[in-house]
Amino acid sequence: MSINVLLIEDNPGDARLVQEMLRDPGAVACSLVHVSQLGDGLDLLERECFDVLLLDLSLPDARGIESLEAVQHAAPSLPVVILSGQKDDEVALKAVQSGAQDYLVKGQGDTRMLLRAMRHAIERKHSEQRLSYLAQYDVLTGLPNRVLLEDRLTKALDQARRKGEVLALLYLDLDNFKDINDSLGHDAGDGLLQSVAERLGQCVRGQDTVARLAGDEFVILLTGLTEPAAAAHVAQKALDALSAGHSIAGRDVTATASVGIASYPESGEDADSLRRNADIALYRAKGRGGGVFQFYNPDTNAAAGERRMMIEKMRRAWEQNEFVLFYQPQLDLRRGRVTGMEALLRWRHPDHGVLPAARFIDLMEETGLILPVGEWVLQMACGHALGWQASGAGPVRVSVNLSDRQFRRKDLVWMVARVLVETGLEPACLHLEVSESVLVGDRTHAMGTLDTLRRMGVRASVDNFGSGVCALGGLRELPVEALNLDRSFAHNLSEEPAEAEIASALVALGHGLQLKVLAEGVESERELGLLRDSGCDLVQGNLISEPVPADACAQWLRGLEQRSLVFLAADN
Structure with missing residues (x-):
């Protein structure tokens, strides 16, 4: 491929020497254009494209580095090789620092040296341009950075x-x-x-x-x-x-x-x-x-500042181990026995005491902190469940919530399997609760993940069912074993008579799909009675027990025999 060369040289003898060198049989193909004044060269640069410029620093209409500066202003991407009549290290250094790619002394080189200087100048300029591009542009999108x-x-x-x-x-x-x-x-x-x-x-x-x-x-x-x-x-x-x-x-x-x-x-x-x-x-x-x-809006400044401060404190809390687990029992109404414990994330805030997850879980999900924290919750919950069994509390199943972002992890199944192996907990003792919203997105992924977990022995339920997101027709296909009724249903039972009929219908729906039904948020004996009459299988809420700190769960479970829970269960 021919190299287009522009030579700006006022000495006819020096110009003729360059022309002869580029016509040498051993030279690569070059197309040379020669002008004797800088102004003529600048005019050419406006109209034509060249691969490299050979520039004399002693010209009739410009002298020294100002010639180089004028060329760079006219054609900033053009590689430049300086041709000088005398060896001057100071001038050579200044020329290179000003943007020239090389500096040659006339009469002290042959064709090979000139060609090498031009080739290296072109390569060096391309490298400089590439580095300049990388410094100013995003590689993936090509946008300014x-x-x-x-x-x-x-x-x-x-x-x-x-x-x-x-x-x-x-x-x-x-x-x-x-x-x-x-x-x-x-x-x-x-x-x-x-x-x-x-x-x-x-x-x-x-x-x-x-x-x-x-x-x-x-x-x-x-x-x-x-x-x-x-x-x-x-x-x-x-x-x-x-x-x-x-x-x-x-x-x-x-x-x-x-x-x-x-x-x-x-x-x-x-x-x-x-x-x-x-x-x-x-x-x-x-x-x-x-x-x-x-x-x-200046009025939003304070709220945004508080939000950012909350995020910073939340990240610091994770680093300083301020997150802890509490557990809330799940009561089987037919047998009058606690058969499960749900792991509940809490933040032991140094200034505000123990904060429920509702105060920070959305920010945790948004920032992605939910992924490492969620894995820690699973690890700790499985370890605690194994500890309860070792202390004689029986094989109580532990339930762990998975957020939308956690459930969409590609390595979720592998992570669950690894935690079970590391803790030694039997898969049948782990229950995962997934929200309705994960079923609205990629159903293929949801079905595949839940099915793989079930084949591992891990069971799952649809959490907060009834919040208005899930399509009822898709429930039949889901490899889950239970529906967890949103806590709003239990709360409304005492206030709205029609809610009892809705709850009964949802329980009947679950049973029709061969699913167990768990009601969350049970606070009163009236709510419990209505749920029991509707045929609900399991209940959870402060009526049974407020959330129990992890280190007190084993003792709480062992004391169930001395505690009268049977009166809360089925009619005797």
Whole structure:
């Protein structure tokens, strides 16, 4: 392949020597264009493309490094080899530091040296450009990264101040991207990110910037606006574009996003405040359930700050072993016996005492902390159950809740099997509770996972049944053994007579599907009586026992014989 060479040299003899060297039979094919003045060379660079430039530093219309600087301004990607009439190490060093790829002294080299210098200059320039690209662009999506975004934001702010314009910074985060990544795999996740990047690019003007910060975090910088409201149009356009199906690995994937918007000068007058406030607005949008955009509002600052502080404290609590397990008994109404204990996660907060999971579980799920914590819960619960058996408390089954994110782990079955082996607990003594919502997503994955667990000997139930998510027609196919009625049913039994009929219908539904039915949240003997009359199999709630600390469970279970629970069970 021919190398297109531009030579800027005012000495005819030196120019002729270069021409003869490049015509040497041992040389690679070169196409040489020669001009004697820098101005003529710059004109050529505007019209034509060259692979390498041979530049004399002593020209009639420019001298020294200023020639190199002018060339770099006109053609920043062009490799340059300096040709000098004298050996000057100081000038050579300055030329290389200013961007030249090599420095040759005229008359001290042959054809091979010149060709090697040109080839190395081209290769070195390509390497520099590649490194520059990697430093400023995201490799996966081709979008500007944080470094380039910062540079453009700084320049955009300067322009906005000079011209009195408005600019907007939009922080965009995909909703539940980690779930998609976990269920479909990282390759599919990468494909989705590339699709998102392409669609976001179609939602903005050429003067705007779409950047990827990390993971599923994107930023849109809108410049030259007349009012902040213009950003709302772009935000909604982006949300609509992303919500349309993405074809990823032969599957149609739906992605939604949340967007936080901060504008200059309304929401901040410098880069730091705009970034911070766009991030706060993003958290506010996600707190509304996702799929929406939210402008920064100073009133939301305090709430967002509290939320972030909660996340930081929660992570620190995990590192400092502040999470503990309590257990609540599950009573078999027909036999009048406690047959199971549900593991309940609690946080021993240094300032606020023992906090129930409802105070932090959503944040734990959102941040992904639920994965290591959930595995720890399973490990501890299985170990505790084995300890109860060793202390003579009998083979009571332990129930462990699996969150949506935990259930979608590709290695869930392997993790459960490993924990059972490590603890030595029999699979039949482990019961997993999964929420209705996992059945709405990838049913094939749900069915396969539950079926594999059942064949291992581990049983499962649908937790919080009746919260309005699960399709009744799909229950028959599920490899589960029980339905756990949402605690709201037991609570409403005492207040709404019609609720008793609904509870009876749900119990009958469960029995019709050959499933046991457990009612959670039983607080009064009236609720218990109504559930017993409906044929409910198992109950759980503070009427039976408030949650018991893990270290007191063995003693509590051993004392059941001295405790009268039979009167709570079936009629005698």
